[in-house]
Amino acid sequence: MSQSVAILLCTYNGGTYLAEQLASFREQSHTAWKVWVSDDGSTDNTHDVLAAHREAWGADRLAVFPGPRKGFAANFMSLVCREEISADYYAMSDQDDIWHADKVERAVRWLNTVPADVPALYCTRTELVDDNGEKLGYSPLFKRPPSFANAMVQNVAGGNTMVFNDAARDLLKAAGANVQVVAHDWWVYIVVSACGGKVFYDPTPSLLYRQHAENLIGANAGVGARLVRIGKLFQGHLKAWIDQHVIAIQPLLARLPPDNRSLFNRFTTARQRSLIPRVFGILRSGIYRQTGLGNIGLLVAAIFNRI
Structure with missing residues (x-):
């Protein structure tokens, strides 16, 4: 069937x-x-x-x-x-x-x-x-x-x-x-x-x-799209989005396997710390983006408390 x-x-x-x-x-x-x-x-x-x-x-x-x-x-x-x-x-x-x-x-x-x-x-x-x-x-x-x-x-x-x-x-x-x-x-x-x-x-x-003018979300392709994402990062959009996700996932925390629960705790705790502990904590949490440039962006975002 x-x-x-x-x-x-x-x-x-x-x-x-x-x-x-x-x-x-x-x-x-x-x-x-x-x-x-x-x-x-x-x-x-x-x-x-x-x-x-x-x-x-x-x-x-x-x-x-x-x-x-x-x-x-x-x-x-x-x-x-x-x-x-x-x-x-x-x-x-x-x-x-x-x-x-x-x-x-x-x-x-x-x-x-x-x-x-x-x-x-x-x-x-x-x-x-x-x-x-x-x-x-x-x-x-x-x-x-x-x-x-x-x-x-x-x-x-x-x-x-x-x-x-x-x-x-x-x-x-x-x-x-x-x-x-x-x-x-x-x-x-x-x-x-x-x-x-x-x-x-x-x-x-x-x-x-x-891809057209009425698209609610574009494809995130090309240099222009990358620059837009970087701009949103420094405007605090990524930090606000992660805040939403941290709240939204609360009902499911009991279903996370131990390694993911540990990653979640390390990352969310590091986000609340002062500069040096925050940067090292976020880097050690294990999170990553798909490209080298994206990961450099994460480092900069951690420094400026935009993550």
Whole structure:
């Protein structure tokens, strides 16, 4: 029996590209899927597009719910935690990408290698395209292994590439739909890696990631994006985001294996210290980013108390 996949699609005034996104679901080589949509109050033709596809596909293929209207992260988490949604695996989706035909199949193939009771997250690199679908390049290729030590200070993949199993979803439900986090995908990476789950970053892109003016979150590719991130670091954004995550993960602390609990305690304690103990404590905690430049940034952030 083919494993069932719940596609968790969040929409908000996405009618321009939504039909292409939905068409790429229809072309998936893995056919045991259902789309669950949470719409956050669209006022364009999004509902018309969804209604047309629901009529064409049937209610067993597409269901639509009203979103919480509290931003994109809250919208995704509301879907993740909906009790009526049940599947073997869960794939998050944006409203304006184009999935490669084997996207779900590749994710399912890897997830099937992980025992069902072990939280597991599959994610990939992306291929970037413009409004018209013209190729622009690729998202950064990360080479260091994904881990909780990395997740504390960086997200390695976009939510539009992420597929996770039911054990991972149980952790996310335990943390709650109303968890206050900066981004749903970063939160998923933190939770699964923190609780001893397996995370696989596939360097082969699984979708065309559309870059346009309406994007809520870009691909973080290129020198310009890196400069923006550095600017946010010195403005204190990273410190504020980590503060959110430290609070959000409290309900799950008992589920962290000893090594991750130790890393968490070393890192959070060091953040509260004065200059010298803070810098050495953060460096010794084990956290890391994916690049040498990123790790230099962490050192500078530790010096200036921006982490």
